[in-house]
Amino acid sequence: MLFATLIALLGAMLLILARAFAGPSVYDRVLALNMFGTKTVLLIAVGGHALGWTGYADIALLYAMLNFIGTIAVLRFFEATASDAREERT
Amino acid sequence: MSLLLDILSGLALLAGSLLCITGGIGLWRLPGVFCRMHAASLNDTLGTPLILLGLMLQMEPSLTTLKLVCIALFIMMTNPSATHALSRAALHGGERPLADRAAGAEDESSKR
Amino acid sequence: MLLALLLAVAFAAVRMRDLFSVVMLFSIYSLLTAALFMDLDAVDVAFTEAAVGAGVSTILMLASLRLVGRSEQARRRNPLLALSVVAVTGAALIYGLSDAPLLGDPNAPAQQHVAPYYIQNAMADTGVPNLVTAVLASYRGFDTFGETLVVFTAGLAVMLLLGSGRARDNQQYGSEDDRNIQRLVVRALIPWILVFALYVQFHGDFGAGGGFQAGVIFASAFVLFDLVHGHRVTAQVIPAHWLPRLGALGALIYGGVGLCSLFVGQPFLDYAALAQDPIAGQHLGILLVELGVGLTVFSVITAIYYAFSTREQLR
Numbered sequence: 003m004l005f006a007t008l009i010a011l012l013g014a015m016l017l018i019l020a021r022a023f024a025g026p027s028v029y030d031r032v033l034a035l036n037m038f039g040t041k042t043v044l045l046i047a048v049g050g051h052a053l054g055w056t057g058y059a060d061i062a063l064l065y066a067m068l069n070f071i072g073t074i075a076v077l078r079f080f081e082a083t084a085s086d087a088r089e090e091r092t
Numbered sequence: 093m094s095l096l097l098d099i100l101s102g103l104a105l106l107a108g109s110l111l112c113i114t115g116g117i118g119l120w121r122l123p124g125v126f127c128r129m130h131a132a133s134l135n136d137t138l139g140t141p142l143i144l145l146g147l148m149l150q151m152e153p154s155l156t157t158l159k160l161v162c163i164a165l166f167i168m169m170t171n172p173s174a175t176h177a178l179s180r181a182a183l184h185g186g187e188r189p190l191a192d193r194a195a196g197a198e199d200e201s202s203k204r
Numbered sequence: 205m206l207l208a209l210l211l212a213v214a215f216a217a218v219r220m221r222d223l224f225s226v227v228m229l230f231s232i233y234s235l236l237t238a239a240l241f242m243d244l245d246a247v248d249v250a251f252t253e254a255a256v257g258a259g260v261s262t263i264l265m266l267a268s269l270r271l272v273g274r275s276e277q278a279r280r281r282n283p284l285l286a287l288s289v290v291a292v293t294g295a296a297l298i299y300g301l302s303d304a305p306l307l308g309d310p311n312a313p314a315q316q317h318v319a320p321y322y323i324q325n326a327m328a329d330t331g332v333p334n335l336v337t338a339v340l341a342s343y344r345g346f347d348t349f350g351e352t353l354v355v356f357t358a359g360l361a362v363m364l365l366l367g368s369g370r371a372r373d374n375q376q377y378g379s380e381d382d383r384n385i386q387r388l389v390v391r392a393l394i395p396w397i398l399v400f401a402l403y404v405q406f407h408g409d410f411g412a413g414g415g416f417q418a419g420v421i422f423a424s425a426f427v428l429f430d431l432v433h434g435h436r437v438t439a440q441v442i443p444a445h446w447l448p449r450l451g452a453l454g455a456l457i458y459g460g461v462g463l464c465s466l467f468v469g470q471p472f473l474d475y476a477a478l479a480q481d482p483i484a485g486q487h488l489g490i491l492l493v494e495l496g497v498g499l500t501v502f503s504v505i506t507a508i509y510y511a512f513s514t515r516e517q518l519r
Contacts (some may be wrong), residue, residue, distance in 0.1 A: 003102045007143060010109035014116035021119045029125050029182040033132050036174055037119065040136045040167060044143055051147055057247050057412045059159035061254060066163050067397060068259040070170040071428050077181045078431050079266045173389040
């Protein structure tokens with residue numbers, strides 16, 4: 003069952019990567035990146051449990067946090083560049 | 093007892109992986125940014141705790157189980173918030189939902 | 205396979221012109237490197253690499269990207285000179301390493317003399333189960349002291365060059381009401397992130413963790429706070445002028461522990477001199493030393509983030 007879950011996660015990750023490369027707008031790509039991060043957390047948790055790693059829960063928790071902070075940072079970056087561009091024009 | 097736990101864990105893992113796969117398929121097939129956000133956030137926010145629950149049922153209760161609970165809670169809280177931030181940014185950036193576009197096209201065709 | 209992916213990502217990062225995609229690729233590169241380290245059973249290093257590379261580094265690069273613009277300028281100079289320098293250096297390195305033992309070779313000198321000593325004696329000498337922390341903080345404590353000072357110097361240099369940030373008064377991040385949901389979630393989460401950082405700091409003796417990782421996670425919590433609340437509010441929580449002092453305090457704690465051993469008459473950084481029982485002394489020494497490291501890393505990363513994020517755009 004764990005193996006089937008791993009296959010499902012890898013399949014989902016491939017689909018998300020396809021969207022990340024193909025997404026017409028940049029928001030599609032950021033969404034795909036966020037989803038990819040969540041799948042990575044799951045992959046670390048399931049894979050770590052299946053392979054018998056020690057301490058995989060710490061790394062999964064860390065990466066869940068970093069994924070969230072990274073997404074917020076990227077969105078703030080877009081907003082800041084947009085407002086900078088507006089300031090330049092005025 | 094352990095057989096029951098095994099069955100429950102298998103069911104949770106199955107449900108979680110189905111949700112994750114459909115989330116991925118939805119991300120690929122749905123039109124428009126906002127529809128894709130539906131697929132992404134809803135499926136991930138439920139699928140992740142289900143898969144983690146399946147993992148938790150398979151292991152002895154320990155510190156790792158507590159950490160997996162923390163991961164599940166964290167993802168349940170932050171995933172919707174990240175999607176909210178993304179949709180807000182997309183709206184400010186000029187993307188419009190498909191429903192708006194469709195309504196606009198219908199108005200034009202009914203005017204003519 | 206991971207190495208192949210790493211190579212592909214590096215190649216793509218070098219060839220792409222859109223710098224934003226390059227930053228994202230670098231973040232993926234860090235994640236792949238962390239996976240590689242996990243594969244080599246180096247959990248502490250993987251932890252640090254994930255925290256620094258995929259987290260803080262990406263945010264700092266995005267902050268600087270905002271200042272310089274998104275696309276790479278066209279290369280004007282002839283790349284042949286650079287290519288030949290790199291090729292000669294690479295060839296020299298490969299030639300020099302050709303005699304070195306293979307990775308994981310059991311007959312390598314490191315595996316035959318150094319590693320067995322640590323594996324057999326670290327628990328008895330220091331009482332700390334995590335070998336990496338024992339080597340980092342106790343056996344090679346002087347080296348880690350140097351690393352902490354290097355981190356502190358880097359932070360000082362950034363603060364001197366870029367300033368420590370004053371809030372721009374005309375910062376308007378769109379309508380203030382829109383952000384309330386994010387602020388609510390972030391305010392509920394930050395205490396738990398800080399608890400996790402403290403857990404990583406003090407649990408480093410037993411599992412993966414330690415001062416460096418904890419400092420990075422601590423700083424990430426405040427970076428998150430800054431991202432949703434703006435710099436003016438964050439500067440009220442952590443004023444910019446605290447940061448060099450906190451960094452200095454961390455380095456001082458580390459050096460102070462070493463000096464304490466000197467005052468008792470033992471060598472510098474000999475933790476066994478800190479208490480009656482040498483093992484208790486080791487525990488105390490490692491605890492204080494990791495605290496110093498965590499404090500310095502936290503203040504330096506926050507200072508660098510302040511410096512980058514409040515910089516006026518270059519006209």
